[in-house]
Amino acid sequence: MLLTLIAGTLILLLTWDFARKRQRVATLESSKITGPLSLPILGCGLQALHLGAENIIQWVGEQFERYGKTFRMWVLGESLIYTKDLRQFEHILGSTTLLEKGQLYKFLRPFLNDGLLLSTGRKWHSRRKAFTHAFHFTVLEHYVEIMDRSSGIMVEKLRPVADGKTPVDMLKFVSLAALDVITEAAMGVQVNAQNDPDFPYIKALKSVVYIQPNRMLKFSQRFDWLFPLAAPLLYRKLLDDIRVMHHFTDKVIRERRSTVERAIADGSYRPLSLGDAEIGRKSQMALLDILLQVSINGESLTDADIREEVDTFMFEGDDTTSSGVSHALYAIARHPEVQQRIYEELLDVLGPDPESPVTQALLQNLKYLDCVIKETMRLYPAVPAIGRHTQREIKVGEQTIPADTSIYLVLYFAHRDPDHFPDPLSFKPERFLEGQEEAHETFAYVPFSAGPKNCIGQKFAVLEMKAMISKVLRSYELLPLGEDLKPMMNFILRSSSGINVGLRPRV
Numbered sequence: 001m002l003l004t005l006i007a008g009t010l011i012l013l014l015t016w017d018f019a020r021k022r023q024r025v026a027t028l029e030s031s032k033i034t035g036p037l038s039l040p041i042l043g044c045g046l047q048a049l050h051l052g053a054e055n056i057i058q059w060v061g062e063q064f065e066r067y068g069k070t071f072r073m074w075v076l077g078e079s080l081i082y083t084k085d086l087r088q089f090e091h092i093l094g095s096t097t098l099l100e101k102g103q104l105y106k107f108l109r110p111f112l113n114d115g116l117l118l119s120t121g122r123k124w125h126s127r128r129k130a131f132t133h134a135f136h137f138t139v140l141e142h143y144v145e146i147m148d149r150s151s152g153i154m155v156e157k158l159r160p161v162a163d164g165k166t167p168v169d170m171l172k173f174v175s176l177a178a179l180d181v182i183t184e185a186a187m188g189v190q191v192n193a194q195n196d197p198d199f200p201y202i203k204a205l206k207s208v209v210y211i212q213p214n215r216m217l218k219f220s221q222r223f224d225w226l227f228p229l230a231a232p233l234l235y236r237k238l239l240d241d242i243r244v245m246h247h248f249t250d251k252v253i254r255e256r257r258s259t260v261e262r263a264i265a266d267g268s269y270r271p272l273s274l275g276d277a278e279i280g281r282k283s284q285m286a287l288l289d290i291l292l293q294v295s296i297n298g299e300s301l302t303d304a305d306i307r308e309e310v311d312t313f314m315f316e317g318d319d320t321t322s323s324g325v326s327h328a329l330y331a332i333a334r335h336p337e338v339q340q341r342i343y344e345e346l347l348d349v350l351g352p353d354p355e356s357p358v359t360q361a362l363l364q365n366l367k368y369l370d371c372v373i374k375e376t377m378r379l380y381p382a383v384p385a386i387g388r389h390t391q392r393e394i395k396v397g398e399q400t401i402p403a404d405t406s407i408y409l410v411l412y413f414a415h416r417d418p419d420h421f422p423d424p425l426s427f428k429p430e431r432f433l434e435g436q437e438e439a440h441e442t443f444a445y446v447p448f449s450a451g452p453k454n455c456i457g458q459k460f461a462v463l464e465m466k467a468m469i470s471k472v473l474r475s476y477e478l479l480p481l482g483e484d485l486k487p488m489m490n491f492i493l494r495s496s497s498g499i500n501v502g503l504r505p506r507v
């Protein structure tokens with residue numbers, strides 16, 4: 001009796017699984033998109049979901065070797081495509097309608113809600129237009145002062161370990177400095193993460209951006225219905241951390257709103273206008289102030305609207321930039337000729353005093369450093385993959401991607417494709433020198449994505465990377481110490497062995 005029941009249930013499950021996947025399987029087969037062995041019901045889940053963040057990049061690379069520039073995966077009923085094919089990049093990033101993010105982004109939703117990164121449609125479009133003000137170059141000037149100050153603190157924090165022989169995991173230092181920058185730039189408050197890494201908001205943010213991406217690569221935690229049962233303590237911790245984060249952001253927003261309201265009442269309030277040269281000079285001008293002043297279709301944003309955007313800036317603006325800066329320092333330490341050339345440029349443009357402040361114009365004049373950052377983002381893109389979800393079939397060349405499928409554009413491997421970058425694994429900033437640029441096809445190099453949903457904070461990020469790298473290099477010579485990178489991915493590119501360099505004070 002029991003056996004009959006089990007057999008009947010199994011047959012029902014197999015039939016259901018076959019029926020829900022049939023159309024997508026047929027489309028993939030007719031497009032000759034293949035991939036690793038997929039079992040009924042489970043798909044490739046057993047193979048892929050025990051890998052962990054440490055092994056996923058290598059595993060994806062092996063699948064590209066085996067199945068070509070595009071391969072498919074099944075995780076239970078989810079169909080996923082991984083691609084490094086530029087035709088797919090062009091079609092997907094260039095599209096003005098294919099804006100919905102891949103299924104894996106659902107792990108961001110509990111703390112980012114429907115902010116710019118995750119929103120689509122009218123809401124995204126009108127906000128994206130309105131927020132462009134916040135990244136105007138006059139506004140960016142103000143943030144450079146914050147970047148310079150926080151980089152100066154980082155340089156001092158590094159001093160005890162800068163003995164020429166200790167390997168230092170740069171991400172630990174850079175990440176706290178980047179948090180100081182983005183918290184002050186986004187919210188106008190100083191949390192002093194570098195002096196107080198245990199500040200509750202900082203601890204909660206760090207914990208959430210660790211737990212959520214880790215979950216997506218574990219079978220027992222990936223599904224929302226299973227997570228509270230499989231890891232109840234972690235689940236509670238996640239909820240508590242999100243509560244701490246939201247509580248802090250809410251409080252800051254309320255306080256800033258009442259400051260603006262007081263300014264309106266006493267007549268000192270002046271609405272924002274694009275190109276307003278004074279904006280950058282106003283002390284304490286934060287992205288939050290701009291969001292408070294923005295109105296969309298005549299209506300101001302509510303506190304909840306603002307919170308999802310501030311949280312999005314905090315998430316997007318911290319880990320990405322720290323990954324970029326740390327990888328750049330790692331690569332510079334291992335290429336002495338590159339380091340020497342940057343240092344000469346720093347002396348030339350910024351002068352011999354390592355503490356003299358930088359400005360936006362000075363940072364923009366660091367042209368060779370610009371190439372070094374570009375080459376770093378080619379080999380080590382902070383966002384190693386970008387995902388979209390298809391609502392209906394899309395046809396790209398000979399291939400059709402089925403509806404209801406998440407497609408991941410794997411920047412990490414596209415940027416290392418010898419078809420687009422000769423000698424792809426060598427670190428050669430000269431590739432990006434003006435006049436000597438290799439013929440990069442559009443979409444072959446997209447560390448900040450491209451098309452309508454590209455990175456709105458791109459200019460901010462490049463200025464911050466330049467401010468931090470230049471500050472470190474003016475004070476220290478970097479040495480190739482410590483373990484090599486072991487790339488791992490949990491949304492952002494990191495390394496399980498640390499991002500190590502040695503530092504020796506410059507005389």
Ligand code: HEM
Pocket residue numbers: 101116117118128312313316317318320321324381382383386387447448449452453454455456457458460461
């Ligand atoms: C090295 C640093 C950075 C890198 C590599 C980077 C990369 C990216 C990429 C690849 C996307 C597209 C993601 C996707 O479609 O899934 C993106 C979107 C975004 N980034 Fe960045 N980012 C960086 C820094 C920043 C900073 C500093 C901010 C804010 C201050 C920021 C704000 C955003 C926002 C709000 C979006 C969503 C834009 C939209 O969908 O309209 N990013 N970023």
